Amino acid sequence: MNHLDKPIKNVAIIYPYFALYRLPVLQELMNSSAIRYTMISAADSGNDIKKINPDIASINVEDGGLRWKFIKNKWIYKEAILWQSGLLRFLRKEKFDDVIFLANAYYLSTWFAVFYLKLTGKKVYMWTHGVITTKKDWKWRLRKVFYGLSDGLMLYGHKAKAVMVKNGFPERKLHVIYNSTGSVNDLIATNEISIESRNNTKQQLFKYSDLPIVIFVGRLTYVKKLDQILQAAHILHQEDFKINVLYVGDGQARKDLESLAQSLNISEYCHFYGACFKKEELEELFKISSLCISPGEVGLTAMSALGNGTPVLSHDDFNYQMPEYEAIEPGINGMLFKRNSIADIASKTKQWLIENKETSEELMRNNCTKIIREKYNAEYQAELINAILLNDK
Numbered sequence: 001m002n003h004l005d006k007p008i009k010n011v012a013i014i015y016p017y018f019a020l021y022r023l024p025v026l027q028e029l030m031n032s033s034a035i036r037y038t039m040i041s042a043a044d045s046g047n048d049i050k051k052i053n054p055d056i057a058s059i060n061v062e063d064g065g066l067r068w069k070f071i072k073n074k075w076i077y078k079e080a081i082l083w084q085s086g087l088l089r090f091l092r093k094e095k096f097d098d099v100i101f102l103a104n105a106y107y108l109s110t111w112f113a114v115f116y117l118k119l120t121g122k123k124v125y126m127w128t129h130g131v132i133t134t135k136k137d138w139k140w141r142l143r144k145v146f147y148g149l150s151d152g153l154m155l156y157g158h159k160a161k162a163v164m165v166k167n168g169f170p171e172r173k174l175h176v177i178y179n180s181t182g183s184v185n186d187l188i189a190t191n192e193i194s195i196e197s198r199n200n201t202k203q204q205l206f207k208y209s210d211l212p213i214v215i216f217v218g219r220l221t222y223v224k225k226l227d228q229i230l231q232a233a234h235i236l237h238q239e240d241f242k243i244n245v246l247y248v249g250d251g252q253a254r255k256d257l258e259s260l261a262q263s264l265n266i267s268e269y270c271h272f273y274g275a276c277f278k279k280e281e282l283e284e285l286f287k288i289s290s291l292c293i294s295p296g297e298v299g300l301t302a303m304s305a306l307g308n309g310t311p312v313l314s315h316d317d318f319n320y321q322m323p324e325y326e327a328i329e330p331g332i333n334g335m336l337f338k339r340n341s342i343a344d345i346a347s348k349t350k351q352w353l354i355e356n357k358e359t360s361e362e363l364m365r366n367n368c369t370k371i372i373r374e375k376y377n378a379e380y381q382a383e384l385i386n387a388i389l390l391n392d393k
Contacts, residue, residue: 028382103128130160157323220251309365
């Protein structure tokens with residue numbers, strides 16, 4: 001892309017650290033010819049979240065690098081409260097027109113930085129989930145004050161926007177930018193996997209390889225309520241509607257899940273694959289699966305499944321969901337069940353498998369990938385962010 005010598009705006013994006021999944025959209029933003037973006041964060045995360053390698057800051061933007069400056073994080077009280085040392089000094093030194101913050105009201109340095117920027121006439125934006133619950137407590141009120149300091153909020157989804165408008169936030173300040181983990185080409189699986197290869201994989205994983213497979217991909221943690229998948233499968237087996245369950249991932253809940261499968265007498269219908277980091281391997285696992293089930297917050301699991309042409313089943317309670325659940329279009333690329341209702345998980349799983357038994361693979365794939373192509377990709381997300389900054393005079 002042709003880079004202008006003098007871009008229209010000079011913009012900073014400030015985070016404590018940058019998770020690896022942000023890399024594609026950040027690279028897209030760096031390629032903007034109208035806006036010169038600079039990332040500001042610590043070089044390390046201090047946790048086990050996969051982060052962008054800071055060495056990429058030494059690579060030219062034209063070659064896929066990032067314009068990235070580093071400061072120090074000082075965490076207080078079990079890493080709940082943050083002070084970013086050197087942030088104010090850097091903002092005084094550099095002449096940014098706009099600044100985008102990861103919006104967290106417990107980042108003390110962000111409050112000071114926002115007040116400083118407002119006094120100097122700079123515009124402040126916040127990248128955030130927004131108010132994602134209708135329950136009003138002191139945390140809700142703190143966020144309302146904090147968000148109110150911004151000139152605009154960049155939100156992951158429309159539900160948050162609707163809740164915030166209903167509760168007095170100016171609609172003109174609320175911008176939905178969705179979320180992404182890659183470009184369209186990254187997210188949409190294109191590898192051709194033969195029927196023979198799929199059948200071989202099914203036979204390797206399951207004793208009864210002709211049965212439908214439901215899949216979960218992600219860390220096996222208790223908060224994701226993965227036991228509900230087994231409980232639902234048990235109900236279906238009692239109804240003589242047998243399915244196979246495939247867990248792809250590892251984590252603290254694995255042993256308990258294996259024990260539960262055994263106690264429910266469905267172990268021979270379950271396979272614990274372990275962690276999978278190879279894209280082609282994961283594509284095949286999605287390819288042999290009829291439905292991805294996420295009983296807790298679905299998050300980016302929905303993006304991964306839909307990009308691979310696999311429909312998604314998750315719960316319907318916005319107060320306990322991640323914004324990505326909005327990508328699920330009931331009856332088209334998945335379904336929603338009543339939160340914490342194992343009976344409804346079983347019912348919706350059975351309904352989906354029966355109703356879509358004759359649906360062609362091509363049609364299902366198109367139904368699933370359509371939302372990824374249109375909204376949940378790095379190119380579109382960067383386009384929306386650029387438009388917000390350029391149009392908000």
